[in-house]
Amino acid sequence: MTGDGTTGEAVVSLRGVRADLGSRPVLRGIDLTVHRGEVVALLGANGSGKSTAIRTIIGQVPVSAGEVELFGTPRGRFRDWARVGYVPQRTTAAGGVPATVTEIVSSGRLSRARFGVLRKADHAAVRRALELVGMADRAKDSVNALSGGQHQRVLIARALAAEPELLIMDEPMAGVDLASQEVLARTLREQVASGATVLLVLHELGPLEPLIDRAVVLRDGCVLHDGPPPKALGQHALPGHDHVHPHAPTRTGLLS
């Protein structure tokens, strides 16, 4: 929150990035830079390539041309993953076997744990992350017993457990009830206030609108707009504009 974000160090930088899924080009040469302390929203219709753009940054989707850098290091050589917190696009935090909220969130701490051994400080960080999203009282519950919004809070706590400098979130508000949306907006506000950099994919700006410094709009794998959040999209956030995202409960994510 330096006010003038463009002068800060580039935390995420994509230059001329192209990516294909199968033989279909999904990204056709996009440029995107996120500076330290900025909150950047990646907007666009379904199929515009916003999730793919995020997934090239974390290395889940290979890049066919162009360069991706994290904290000034080419992605292929980047090792300092504890600086990055990632919230993938999911409707559930559950897997094929029951797991408690703490067990799921603890896996977010592995980037700071040596050989997968969690020490006292790591357990404390997990507890803090749960408190940040207001889930500390559910720590020992099975994630199967949670609502959709609570699942999302668990996924965000998992990303926060490593105390990252950069948060990358893919549609954190999809399928989230209003109470959880407010908790998430508050959590994000606190993170930004303490200096975190945020890149998030959004379907609409919604309750996060006041936090967004800059919006990048994609269409057909190209950058259509890069600047202040577009006003038209902002209206989607008005109270009473209800978006319902139907998701089949058993699926683990639209792209997984």
Place this chain on the structure above:
Amino acid sequence: MDILDYAFMQRALLAAVLVGITAPAIGIYLVQRRQALMGDGIGHVAMTGVGLGFLLSASPVWMATAVSVLGAILMELIRWYGRTRGDIALAMLFYGGMAGGVMFINLAPGGSNANLTSYLFGSLSTVSESDVTAICLLAGFVVLVTLGLRRQLFAVSQDEEFARVTGLPVRALNLLTAVTAAVTVTVAMRVVGLLLVSALMVVPVAAAQQLSRSFAATFAIAVAIGVTVTIGGTVTSYYEDVPPGATIVLLTIGAFMVLTALATPLARRRARTAAAARPAPDPAECAIPAARAADGKVGV
């Protein structure tokens, strides 16, 4: 306990206990990543190894280990690269593995499908001294991996995409899971047989899930069930002269059904206790003062 007087039964019980521990221990990660039938596939591929062992007069257990490890690595590679045609490639691998086993064993001097049967459905009484040595070594490897790397394997099996961003070597861990599953298949081969191996990897985990809320508890209960049914099945097969593999698998499914029947009232009671312990359940969130008070408590 006259059952322990016989050396072959001592070997059989030792092998059974090791299978009861290792099969659910790796199986839980396969169930978690929703690849419950992977063990079945590896079992098919391992048949080629058994056949080759007979053909080359080498140890069928070690040959099966080598071939199923190769098969498991191939399955992982198919999963990475052959996204669209992956399941067809896997089908060819499985049935090719089975056909290869039948072919090699019939080519072997004096070999016939009868030799194969003891590997397909298990044959505890023919477990040899060297088999036990191999099973102990392989089981040690499986326990070391599944317990020593439990946090890493949990993370990768829970959410592969997220695990990548924690810097875990996702591909290496996936390969290790596949290799460990392959090793477990050969550990269990002599006890329950290649065609029934997958049941011991999956069913104890499914049964344990009926009782547990956490991964750690599921792991412990699944291993406890695994050891109980393998010992129970082995002892039963000694006294009743029934095939051990089939007995063990049917006992496991029986355990699953009993636990499922027990779990329903247990879950209801648990829900009631949870509701009682939490004086402000979901409806109270509408009342703003109550919600604020609850929030305040959490923050402190």
